Amino acid sequence: MIHSTLLKNGQHAVSRWKNGNGMTFEIAISPEGADFSKDPFLWRISSAVCDRGGPFSSFEGYERYLTLIDGKKFNLKFTRTGHETPVEYGKVFDFSGDDGVTMELPDGPVKDLGLVYRRDAVSAGFHVLEFKSKPRSITAEGRTTFVICMRGRLHASIYPGETKFKLTPLDAIRIDCGRNEEASILLEPSGNCAACVIEIE
Template structure:
């Protein structure tokens, strides 16, 4: 299930229940991913500005190569995940983030159980990133918030305008301000500077 960005923002913030998204095979066929959201370049039906997805990683092996994109990967499950990126090993624990070029040589070296990775892919030349928020916070959510394009629940109690959110649910800001409330929570704030 894929959602291409519309030219105008929705009036209210939108909740995407990641658990309801159908898994699709990786480009190289070695894993599964759920596309949370994709924004296309203005006037295009194929050119991606950024894409947010959640991957299941259960085995070692190479990642797909994505030339022309920069990638940000957050370990979204409480299991250790070890990656090799251009020959350098990185051991990621829950909520740790690593970034790399889309055409880097990346492979899973070791995984304990079923790992999950929250992936942000941004067209090279655009600035992006994943910031992890922890604890209690009352956040105004709107498209007017500079560069923030999504929030993803990783743990704890989170509500949007009083509606409870589940682990891995995503929130896309709308034109109207909504209230995102975190209580003893961990949330990923996804940022992309879109021209």
């Protein structure tokens, strides 16, 4: 059975970083109710407000996706190779949680959106969709799909069932499809907006 859930921005769990450099808003985690700081987990979707640069936490055995949703840009510097990658709005960057990584903020504070998932148990996709005026339709099939509003306002309709949602920034819809089930998701923008689509199976 296809099941869809609205996750409102104001309901996300909030935690301050131990180093004081930022704040994290947890959108979803599996298993549900896991304590990210101490419990084993399969995957986690979260957004962070980063006030100052600094090292990322290490996640051995995990893969990571990251994108910028507010601010000009940030740089990721990899300790082992010294390689530095700029991440700008709408660009998706993926990297290993095994890597030592430092975030640098050349243009001030930023807000990001990311996924951390265990590479030996989960496969995942992470995409940014830009809207101007035309609606777009996506398909969720046999997996868990999240649609997260990054900017502006979105109207989402889930079929079958014609369940409707209104999304503002950092609101999310979770759509769970069983094996051999398929849902169609119609996304209709109100003006200029953007969304992140995350697929997990």
